[in-house]
Amino acid sequence: MTHAIRIHQHGNADVLRWEPIEVGEPGVGEVRLKQTACGLNFIDVYQRDGLYPVGDLPAVLGMEAAGVIEAVGEGVVGLAVGDRVAYPMCLGAYAEVRLIAADKLVTLPESVSEQQAAAIMLKGLTAHYLLFRSYPVQPGDAILVYAAAGGVGLLLSQWAKHLGASVIGCVGSEEKAELARANGCDEVIMYRSENIPQRVRELTDGEGVAAAYDSVGKATFMDSLDSLRPFGVMVSYGNASGPVEPFSPAILAPKGSLYVTRPTLATHIATRELLDEGANRLLGAVTDGLLHIQINQQYPLAEAAQAHRDLEARKTTGSTVLTV
Numbered sequence: 001m002t003h004a005i006r007i008h009q010h011g012n013a014d015v016l017r018w019e020p021i022e023v024g025e026p027g028v029g030e031v032r033l034k035q036t037a038c039g040l041n042f043i044d045v046y047q048r049d050g051l052y053p054v055g056d057l058p059a060v061l062g063m064e065a066a067g068v069i070e071a072v073g074e075g076v077v078g079l080a081v082g083d084r085v086a087y088p089m090c091l092g093a094y095a096e097v098r099l100i101a102a103d104k105l106v107t108l109p110e111s112v113s114e115q116q117a118a119a120i121m122l123k124g125l126t127a128h129y130l131l132f133r134s135y136p137v138q139p140g141d142a143i144l145v146y147a148a149a150g151g152v153g154l155l156l157s158q159w160a161k162h163l164g165a166s167v168i169g170c171v172g173s174e175e176k177a178e179l180a181r182a183n184g185c186d187e188v189i190m191y192r193s194e195n196i197p198q199r200v201r202e203l204t205d206g207e208g209v210a211a212a213y214d215s216v217g218k219a220t221f222m223d224s225l226d227s228l229r230p231f232g233v234m235v236s237y238g239n240a241s242g243p244v245e246p247f248s249p250a251i252l253a254p255k256g257s258l259y260v261t262r263p264t265l266a267t268h269i270a271t272r273e274l275l276d277e278g279a280n281r282l283l284g285a286v287t288d289g290l291l292h293i294q295i296n297q298q299y300p301l302a303e304a305a306q307a308h309r310d311l312e313a314r315k316t317t318g319s320t321v322l323t324v
């Protein structure tokens, strides 16, 4: 008998249940994966509480994991039993064993463990598209990174620094400030007490930042707009504090002819070519030592509810892995 974390209704972390499930044989184009590590992501919270849809209930939560292929369905090319693989953005990851479409999988190099892959596949591919596509960072750009000591935040800050950006990180505590500074942030703003636009102007000689990567949403959206330089890019990519409220595009004109984008990783890895491009760059950056993976919390998968509580209470830093 195999187990998974399922929800039967939306709600707080108490709705997460460790239950026996049936997993059959892989169909055409599928493999059966024995998972060893699952990634914890804030999207899991949105899906658990109902902000993002998950389809019919009960549903197995989780969007990211790594493991070893134990059976291969008809028509699968290039993958075999025993291969070590990982994936981002495929609902149903909080499970000991699962079926999954083979074309969603990335084969792991020897240099990357399954735990590490579960820590970076979704967060690192997000950092990749944010820095290379949403606003392609140029050497010398000043940029603003929210939740800079978080899972996406640590990878984004390290990578941006390597690309030559001057990184200003927003963090929620002194401990997080130290971690952010050690991972690419040149400056930090304690945004629970400091005025963000004012501090950004002070730190950029009055100019403002080229891009704001805002994962906090409702609480910081306007502050991000007010921190941008003329023609600056607002990348609103998350809602940790709640969804951004409706606004008129007319406000963007007097603030400096600003651009706003609201991207999702799903679009940025929608084709095999896009997934391969991002995964090759990400795994290459890890193998070359540009990105240092920080798994700062681990919980048994069966204790996913506690992991959710800690993530929502802003107690975690870096990546969190649920071990199977």
Ligand SMILES: NC(=O)c1ccc[n+]([C@@H]2O[C@H](COP(=O)([O-])OP(=O)(O)OC[C@H]3O[C@@H](n4cnc5c(N)ncnc54)[C@H](OP(=O)(O)O)[C@@H]3O)[C@@H](O)[C@H]2O)c1
Pocket: 040, 041, 042, 043, 122, 123, 126, 147, 148, 149, 150, 151, 152, 153, 170, 171, 172, 173, 176, 215, 216, 237, 238, 239, 240, 241, 242, 263, 264, 265, 266, 311, 312, 313, 314, 315, 316, 317, 318
């Ligand atoms: N659009 C996409 O494609 C995409 C993909 C991946 C992730 N994301 C988004 O990126 C963000 C980071 O994800 P993650 O998994 O790496 O999480 P995380 O950053 O490790 O954790 C969330 C952090 O957000 C900050 N935060 C601010 N207000 C908060 C609030 N009211 N409640 C809880 N946390 C709050 C906290 O840091 P401080 O204490 O420093 O404020 C907290 O540690 C999330 O918003 C997520 O939805 C978006």
